[in-house]
Amino acid sequence: MLNPWVLIGLLFLITYGSRVIGIEFMAGRKMSPTLRLYFSYVPIAVISALIVKQVLIPVDGELTISLPVLIGGFFTAVANLLTKRFLPSVLIGIIIGLAVRYFLI
Amino acid sequence: MAAAKETIKTAFIEALPLAVAIFAYGLSYGVLAAQAELGIAVIVLMSILVFSGSVQMVVVAMLTVGASLASILFTAVLLNLRNLLYGAALAEGILPAKKWRWLLAYGVTDETFVLGIARYKVYGPDPLYFGVITATFYIAWVLSGLMGTLIGNQVDPQKWGLDLAFPLTFIALLLPGLNTSPAIATAFTAIAIGIGLEYLMPGNELTIIIAGVLAPLAGLYVRGRSKDA
Structure with missing residues (x-):
């Protein structure tokens, strides 16, 4: 059995290090307009990829589609486009996703 | 305050x-x-x-x-x-x-x-x-x-x-952020990369970083084209 205190200490160093390096690397640097534009698209790319990973779930090495997330997400998107309100859109999606989980699966 | x-x-x-x-x-x-x-x-x-x-x-x-x-x-x-x-x-x-x-x-x-x-x-x-x-x-x-x-x-x-x-x-x-062609191109590219990588290596830990690094290039490309047009 590994020494858990040593493990936690090393995990802390790795995780905090990864968090601070990106910030410090960019600290005080003047970004070119293209780089600034690039970084303005990074969040869109990352969030899109995060959503894909939540919809496509690996089960025993095979990919499966999470219908509660997919259908709930669709209704969150529709509600968001119609109402432009963040919290109600998420709540509507969760309620519909839960309904899918209990009635369709 | x-x-x-x-x-x-x-x-x-x-x-x-x-x-x-x-x-x-x-x-x-x-x-x-x-x-x-x-x-x-x-x-x-x-x-x-x-x-x-x-x-x-x-x-x-x-x-x-x-x-x-x-x-x-x-x-x-x-x-x-x-x-x-x-x-x-x-x-x-x-x-x-x-x-x-x-x-x-x-x-x-x-x-x-x-x-x-x-x-x-x-x-x-x-x-x-x-x-x-x-x-x-x-x-x-x-x-x-x-x-x-x-x-x-x-x-x-x-x-x-x-x-x-x-x-x-x-x-x-x-x-709300998907209001320009480059933003939409970035999102679709990230989704395509995400699906492709998850299909090839289900549950891998590199999908987010690869999509995060590569997909914005599609946004830059679309923006460059629209400026040229």
Whole structure:
């Protein structure tokens, strides 16, 4: 059995290090307009990829589609486009996703 | 002072849905870590110092199958690669905090990145906002890990749909930003890369960083073409 205190200490160093390096690397640097534009698209790319990973779930090495997330997400998107309100859109999606989980699966 | 109060209130309200999801995830972590017989002090200290759901869950899973220290640390490095990208993108929004940025850096995660960038795009650098959402998530994460350890398997986050809060919050945050052709091209490229990589290597840990690095190039390309046209 590994020494858990040593493990936690090393995990802390790795995780905090990864968090601070990106910030410090960019600290005080003047970004070119293209780089600034690039970084303005990074969040869109990352969030899109995060959503894909939540919809496509690996089960025993095979990919499966999470219908509660997919259908709930669709209704969150529709509600968001119609109402432009963040919290109600998420709540509507969760309620519909839960309904899918209990009635369709 | 009034502006600071308003920022704190807004940050807390906007962090709440994700904090609920983090709480649910933290419960799962606590339950699994307790089952792995890690001990309450180790479980809670890991949450306090590491503050990373993906890293902690994977570490617990690897410990239960007797993985070596080297393989656990290597996996942790892979899981944390995306933080480099997050930090670089968040830097401008955090730098006004001066030396406090070393503390704020502790809060660089998927969730704080998503909310922090959304705020930065509309209001510019706002370290206070970032600090409040980080504190909200941190408290939710540490407390839920402790609760999960204490109550064991008595709560099922899936039953209450708490697991759905993550992806649906991300969708609600993403959509308002998809208002230009380059943004839409970036999103579709990231989705295509994500599906492709997940299809080839289900559950791999590089999808987010690869999509995060490559898909914005599609946005730049589309923007370049539209300027030329």
